[in-house]
Amino acid sequence: MSLAKTKHIEQPTVLYMDGVSVSFDGFKALNSLSLFIEPGEMRAIIGPNGAGKTTMMDVITGKTRPDEGTILFNDELDLTRYDEAQVANMGVGRKFQKPSVIESLTVFENLEMSLKGGRSVWQALTHKLTGAKQDKIDEILSMIDLKDRLYEDAGSLSHGQKQWLEIGMLLGQEPELLLIDEPAAGMTDEETMKTAELFKELSKKHSLMVVEHDMDFIEALDCRVTVLHEGSVLAEGSLANVKNNQQVIEVYLGR
Amino acid sequence: MKQEIKGGPLTRLIMNDVAGRRMMMIILAIAIIVPFCNLVFPEGSALHVSTYTMTLLGKYLCYALLAVSVDLIWGYCGILSLGHGAFFALGGYAMGMYLMRQIGDRGVYANPDLPDFMVFLNWTELPWYWFGFDQFWFAMVMVLAVPGILAFVFGALAFRSRVTGVYLSIITQALTYALMLAFFRNDMGFGGNNGLTDFKDILGFDLQADSTRAALFFASGIALILGYLISRFIVTSKLGRVLVAIRDSESRARFLGYRVEWYKLFVFVVSAMLAGVAGALYVPQVGIINPGEFAPINSIEMIIWVAVGGRGTLFGAVIGAILVNYAKTYFTGAFAELWLFMLGGLFVLTTLYLPKGVVGLWAQIKDKFFSSGGGGQSGNPATDNAEGKV
Numbered sequence: 001m002s003l004a005k006t007k008h009i010e011q012p013t014v015l016y017m018d019g020v021s022v023s024f025d026g027f028k029a030l031n032s033l034s035l036f037i038e039p040g041e042m043r044a045i046i047g048p049n050g051a052g053k054t055t056m057m058d059v060i061t062g063k064t065r066p067d068e069g070t071i072l073f074n075d076e077l078d079l080t081r082y083d084e085a086q087v088a089n090m091g092v093g094r095k096f097q098k099p100s101v102i103e104s105l106t107v108f109e110n111l112e113m114s115l116k117g118g119r120s121v122w123q124a125l126t127h128k129l130t131g132a133k134q135d136k137i138d139e140i141l142s143m144i145d146l147k148d149r150l151y152e153d154a155g156s157l158s159h160g161q162k163q164w165l166e167i168g169m170l171l172g173q174e175p176e177l178l179l180i181d182e183p184a185a186g187m188t189d190e191e192t193m194k195t196a197e198l199f200k201e202l203s204k205k206h207s208l209m210v211v212e213h214d215m216d217f218i219e220a221l222d223c224r225v226t227v228l229h230e231g232s233v234l235a236e237g238s239l240a241n242v243k244n245n246q247q248v249i250e251v252y253l254g255r
Numbered sequence: 256m257k258q259e260i261k262g263g264p265l266t267r268l269i270m271n272d273v274a275g276r277r278m279m280m281i282i283l284a285i286a287i288i289v290p291f292c293n294l295v296f297p298e299g300s301a302l303h304v305s306t307y308t309m310t311l312l313g314k315y316l317c318y319a320l321l322a323v324s325v326d327l328i329w330g331y332c333g334i335l336s337l338g339h340g341a342f343f344a345l346g347g348y349a350m351g352m353y354l355m356r357q358i359g360d361r362g363v364y365a366n367p368d369l370p371d372f373m374v375f376l377n378w379t380e381l382p383w384y385w386f387g388f389d390q391f392w393f394a395m396v397m398v399l400a401v402p403g404i405l406a407f408v409f410g411a412l413a414f415r416s417r418v419t420g421v422y423l424s425i426i427t428q429a430l431t432y433a434l435m436l437a438f439f440r441n442d443m444g445f446g447g448n449n450g451l452t453d454f455k456d457i458l459g460f461d462l463q464a465d466s467t468r469a470a471l472f473f474a475s476g477i478a479l480i481l482g483y484l485i486s487r488f489i490v491t492s493k494l495g496r497v498l499v500a501i502r503d504s505e506s507r508a509r510f511l512g513y514r515v516e517w518y519k520l521f522v523f524v525v526s527a528m529l530a531g532v533a534g535a536l537y538v539p540q541v542g543i544i545n546p547g548e549f550a551p552i553n554s555i556e557m558i559i560w561v562a563v564g565g566r567g568t569l570f571g572a573v574i575g576a577i578l579v580n581y582a583k584t585y586f587t588g589a590f591a592e593l594w595l596f597m598l599g600g601l602f603v604l605t606t607l608y609l610p611k612g613v614v615g616l617w618a619q620i621k622d623k624f625f626s627s628g629g630g631g632q633s634g635n636p637a638t639d640n641a642e643g644k645v
């Protein structure tokens with residue numbers, strides 16, 4: 001595919017957003033937002049409620065069309081032109097803020113369904129569980145620690161386990177870029193730290209964008225941080241850096 | 256704790272499905288024994304089944320197939336169609352048109368080409384859309400194609416523009432209502448409010464003959480079994496799990512990369528075709544098809560059958576259709592005016608107290624009185640799940 005829109009920076013990016021704006025009934029949820037993520041990078045996004053973090057994920061994944069702005073995936077694919085399923089199949093996985101697993105399917109079935117490929121109706125009808133797929137599921141299971149709940153309904157899992165299952169489903173998709181909205185919500189401190197470890201592990205193979213309010217979690221991620229406020233970037237840099245930013249303290253941390 | 260889905264398609268389809276297998280055996284037995292008792296034992300014998308009873312039961316089998324088709328989309332994919340009667344009626348009309356053409360010159364006006372109602376309207380030639388219906392095979396293709404194509408076009412428009420929930424229910428209801436009004440018109444060429452009736456024979460066999468009735472009854476039983484197996488094949492495949500995902504969390508399915516609209520469209524079309532087959536078998540048994548079959552209330556009744564039986568289990572739909580229609584036959588005989596209120600009451604009661612229908616109630620009773628640990632080993636996740644929480 002040809003270069004849809006021009007980039008304003010030189011270095012390669014897995015995600016490039018420039019001047020992205022979205023308004024709902026006149027209210028600007030995203031206001032000329034610009035943000036780049038380099039291939040293999042893990043990025044934490046923080047910001048007060050209503051800053052536009054979830055909306056940003058919505059525009060990247062094709063759920064919401066931006067009013068204006070450029071969003072490029074791998075420097076070439078103009079994500080504003082595709083819908084959710086297409087964006088997902090290009091290699092962008094997303095975890096929702098509210099855990100969303102398929103509650104009436106088992107953990108196994110949830111994972112099986114997430115495995116890359118076989119998205120057409122016909123393929124789904126004639127799908128067979130191969131050894132390779134089984135291995136992949138086993139591999140994911142050991143990462144998300146749900147081996148012993150394999151054949152239980154996902155609905156019976158604890159909140160934190162659902163979060164993990166959803167992360168596991170992301171991994172099944174084998175995406176290049178993972179967008180993760182508030183993964184630590186509802187987790188115990190121990191689970192939170194385990195999740196941070198998991199993400200650090202994942203960042204060796206994937207690019208990640210993690211939205212979170214939990215500062216200990218962000219600290220554990222030990223990565224570059226972007227602060228969103230009123231739909232645009234307020235500050236960016238290391239956590240220590242951002243924490244000392246006067247504006248950030250005023251609108252977010254100080255409250 | 257659930258079982259892993261193992262084995263080939265046959266295991267998946269039949270061996271894992273204890274309840275469904277039992278029910279299909281019963282249907283098969285009925286499909287053989289009832290015609291046998293009707294034909295072999297003379298009237299007056301204790302074992303004789305009257306043609307009236309056989310026809311009534313045959314109607315129930317058609318309704319049961321219709322209920323399966325409704326459960327396939329509603330129970331598994333969450334598409335609450337309140338217009339499924341339209342597909343049933345269209346299948347019925349396609350069959351009715353064939354039966355009309357079979358009358359030939361034996362009509363009141365003795366016109367070899369035109370059905371009586373057309374002669375009555377002073378029409379001189381057969382409208383183009385009646386061509387081919389003198390051929391049985393053509394009519395059978397149409398039984399599938401007409402509901403299928405309508406479902407495809409309607410579904411493509413509705414699902415692609417992401418019409419869901421109540422809005423979808425309302426437009427399906429509008430669809431069947433619009434068709435009813437259209438079919439009431441004489442100039443549509445489908446017999447107006449009288450519909451199509453006075454059929455004489457099917458494939459050359461006299462429709463009044465017991466043997467023909469018996470064959471139709473048997474065919475209805477087989478169609479129900481096949482329809483059930485097709486639906487079961489779909490819901491136990493990965494496609495079935497995608498449908499459940501769409502039902503439970505449509506956006507999750509999208510973000511996993513599944514094109515939800517195609518999945519909905521597929522299952523909607525299959526379901527419409529099953530409904531069409533049910534209608535086609537229904538018409539020769541009851542001897543008439545008229546626009547009343549498109550009435551919105553009919554489509555709502557179907558939902559109640561499925562709800563009463565137990566949504567999302569397929570065999571619950573069969574049980575529900577038969578139970579509610581048996582009750583209807585009984586009560587419309589006894590106190591006709593009250594039936595609609597009873598139906599409404601039944602729906603309210605099921606929704607409030609039996610969210611999993613009769614099937615769920617039975618599972619509860621079994622758990623309470625017969626459970627000796629272990630519990631349900633029926634082993635099919637899709638079914639179990641749907642039973643578990645709908």
Ligand SMILES: Nc1ncnc2c1ncn2[C@@H]1O[C@H](COP(=O)(O)OP(=O)(O)OP(=O)(O)O)[C@@H](O)[C@H]1O
Nearest residue numbers: 024028029047048049050051052053054055056097
């Ligand atoms: N579909 C919508 N229609 C109208 N307003 C919306 C819509 N989606 C988001 N908003 C508004 O846009 C703003 C940004 O919302 P968003 O969910 O992106 O915030 P957030 O940063 O994710 O907040 P939180 O930390 O609470 O999750 C909010 O004021 C929200 O009310």
Ligand SMILES: [Mg+2]
Nearest residue numbers: 053054055097
């Ligand atoms: Mg949010």
